[in-house]
Amino acid sequence: MLYLSLFAHAATMMEEYYLPLPEDQWRTSFNTISPGTSMTMESISTLVIWGDGAILHYDHWEDSYELEIARPVQQSTEIWGDGNDGNGKPPGYASDPVGFSKGAVIVLWNQVSLPRDVSILYDGRDRIASTRPLSVSRAGWATIPGSRVAGAVNVSAIRDYGLRFVCPLGENVTTASGLFTYTGLLVMAQESATEVQIDLDGAGAGEAIEIVLNRGESYLADGGILLGATVEASQPVQAHLITGKRDCYCYMTRSYTLYPEDQWTDGYTCPISTTGKSYVFVYNPNAHPLTIHTTSIAGTGSFQVDALSVSSWEMPIRSGARFQSDGNDPFQALIAVNAQLYAAHMWEWGASLVPDAALTAEAIIGWAPGSYDLTENDNPVLVAPTAATRVYADFNGDGQGPLVDPKGGRYDAGYDLNAYQCQMIYEPDNDQTGMRLYTMNNVLFAAAWGNHSEGFRKDTTYPYELEIGYIILPASQLSLQKECVTKEDLGMPGVSVGDILEYRVTVFNNGLRNLEAIGVRDVPHPSLIYQANSTRINGNSIGDDAAGTTLFPLDESGYLIPSLDRNKTAVFSYMVKVGASxxxxxxxxxPDYGLESEYVLEVPETEGEAPLEGEAGAYGIALDACAIIPNPAGLNQSVTLSGLEGRCHGAAEDELLKVAVGFRDASGTWAGGEPVVVYSGIPGTAWQSWAATAVLKAPEAAGNYAVWVRNTPSVDTAGAIQDFKNADPLSANGIRDDSWDSALTVEDATVEGESGEGEFPSEGELLVYGITAESCAFQPSPVNPGLPVALNGLGGHYHSGAVGETIKVTVGLRNASGAWTGGNPVVVWSGKPGLAWQAWSGSATLTAPALPGDYVAWVRNTATTSDKEAIEDFKHAVPASADETRNDRFETALQVALSYGVTLTACTYAPNPAAPGQGVVLNGLGGRYHGGAVGETIKLTAGFRDASGAWAGGEPVVIKSGTPGVSWQSWSGNAVLAAPLAAGSYGVWVRNTATTNDADAIQDFKTATPAVSDEERNAMWNTAVLVRAADEGEAPEGEGEYLEGEDAGGEPEEGAPEEGEDEQPPPACCGCVSTCDKESGTPREPGHWLGDLLLLGAALLVLCILQYRYSLLSQRYSNNCNCLGASSSRSLSSCRESTCKMGVFSNIVTLKICRIL
Incomplete structure (x- = not known):
């Protein structure tokens, strides 16, 4: 689910994977098939990257998973693709690249000894997230007997997990070679507390296996899987099959990826053919017989599959094949490669076939060696096109081959193939890893890699044979994203009922081929009221659906995009009115591509309707005067807004308000030229005047632009500027937005750069180009990752390499190595300075990089007339130094850091002191807190810690959950905690955790050991809780005990120090409670001693009687002991429901008995 704020987009990953087949379960399965399998596994995972600029986060399972994979905090988690070797680099790479290129292949290979120790390895259960699409596969075998008992599978992204699976094979599927006499099943969960039910015999009479899996956990059903067996889960899971011949020392295994029932389709293509008889097994899940039509180089044909049954079909030699059901009924199809009688244990492997919708005109091969030691090549790539075409092979995927294709690309070999002809492709160096295959005429194909029998050697004892293979998954063809912006804000803070919003749906064709007939369906929430005639595609109006149930043209049957060429985008937009909270x-x-994008909007409840202008709780803004100089102006020329005057008011008396001014086009969209804040103050709820002068850059496109002002509450300067940019007001409503009547005219005539005084510096004349960076101020710094940061007061000098040449000055952020790390650069100046030094100036708002660290603002001089080219030039450059020819930098670094905050400013305890395990009530807890990002959920957890900062026992409690944003907010709460079991002094601490899960927050509190109350993630109350054992000088009977029915939040118990008091008795007191005045803590007068002695004697008499009746009373009052904290085996809540019905006096006596025991 894509969950976005209207004001800030959280850093999210496009895809996420969990590596299946944990080595211990994999080895168990292999050993069941072929006993004697060794306890050491070779484990290989392969990642193929399908988009430029990819960044990957690799989360090892051994030390538990990250709470948020997009914001890793554990030392073991590796970040690849950010150019920083310090936080990890992928195996096989000399250094960490700055964004992976499309087609990059990462191979992770570890030997895993079983049982597992604590070492961190690349192995099953690890978690991977990526900013670009991936293709992921797994392969593995035991060192004994080696890769002849092995398996390889495709790995699904979590978005492709499912809730129900049906097994298309099983141990009751009979074959001459006994292919499936062992059938095992592995299931892995993506979320904790996933309930899984495995019915081994499907509709049979056997009982189902019921298990609960946590995140990344896997379960192995080690055999016994029958045809039609089912997997049903409460949350999405992935599943794989391992098959083989039981107790067969001839080494026969095959592995398959299972796809969820709702992903089955009516057509599949197989690219695999061998001389050793390969069979496609088709499972019919329908309640009626199914006719399957086949197409291959041998022609067309068909075969029948009975209801709820499986049938096999032999692949022709040197041919791929297509399988299509009659009537478009869904089915499953798998292949058993090299399954001939008496030789089914040689060159054998298996795979699930590729649905027709996943065929491609481009494929990149992952891990694909010809043999274990690369001395032979018995594992080629196999490809079969769906029509006659030439298939081009770039052996290393580097575009450096000796041949040139029709579009100028370089390749190594070409193969002219007929429809469904199977071609084996061998790379000369015996390693097909990284090979790229493609066609030039949009003909689709299927591809695979695996062990092949055609060129087999007679020496069947060759130890380095890899008897595995897998289908090559194609590139992702389409991406889908949904966003939302506020078009008209009626005055309440944030999104509120009555606001007008614009939704934007982006469909991007990121494949190699052009696509046709793309159906898009959008169903808004019933409380979002569609605004008539507001739907557009790429800016062109789409007529409302007058014949439909609603006017909205994208719901119901949806909208059909006739065609979408590769690398092109279709953007839908439409407006809605918020009708409810x-x-x-x-x-x-x-639907045809299985893509979904969900946008969740949180609308807070409001008291009544949005207030009208001037009413309490409303905002107001007016622009009363403005002079635009010059007018007209040139592209990107400095424009002075002189004599700006206006009025504004807030929604509350103490609310901070900022007014920003900028240019908008006729649609109300920000037109470029950085907005400027012209007022910051607390105007109250009555109109207040403001006046200012502002200098802005004119937009970069010719046209007429209006001067607008916008009123933004409770933000800093950068936030007000960003709010101005994000808003697209439909009208100058006088609430949040107003505009000036006269427009700025921007003419398409180049404005020369501002002239400096003389040539600066003189030595610059020797340079071809020149650029200096002389002034810059960050606001704010530090800044949270992914949030806006303003670069104000930018300035310096520059010159060109030729008279009349246009120069763009671009500013952006780079890391310590000079690499751009994210946050789009901005062109801040454009001019024709000539050969002499000229001044430049400007300002920019950038997005802070996603990863914490120190970053420097650089400027780059690019000779171009295109802002886009200048920005791309900045991104790709990695300057070694600030050479003042093309690159210079500012000296002060921007600190990017996750910033959190929590304080504890109020707390009362009852009782204090407390007995071990006793319930302690914390009343009136309060303070302030904030998160690290807008929209981030924060949990505040309270608990006890000892002097070292370690959790001391007694389950912590989550006392606050909210989304405070990045500014301080107040919090309050109460809690009941069990006192630690060991006597001592303990602090009450509160911890700030970024999570949506209470259990994760509690675990985070337990794991942390804060050295100090840093008020960032940890805060401690300044008075300790004393825990006293029975023999440590107790308070009088009944005093200080937490008894059922007492008011936990009232005054402190008698004898317990109040908050802030010294908890030790004054020196003048002897320490015996009976000899001290309890209110003053001073010695009593001598006249009081006689009564004290009488009381002491009576107490001794009672104790003697109690000791005499010990054996009779101990059993009777054992439950009461538990309730009063003498036993830690029962919680406070269960005690309140127990048999503790005695009065206060009997409770006190029972406590004494417990302490005597």
Missing amino acids: GTLDNTVSV
């Missing part, structure tokens, strides 16, 4: 979800889908 609450959680308003909105999902768009492209």
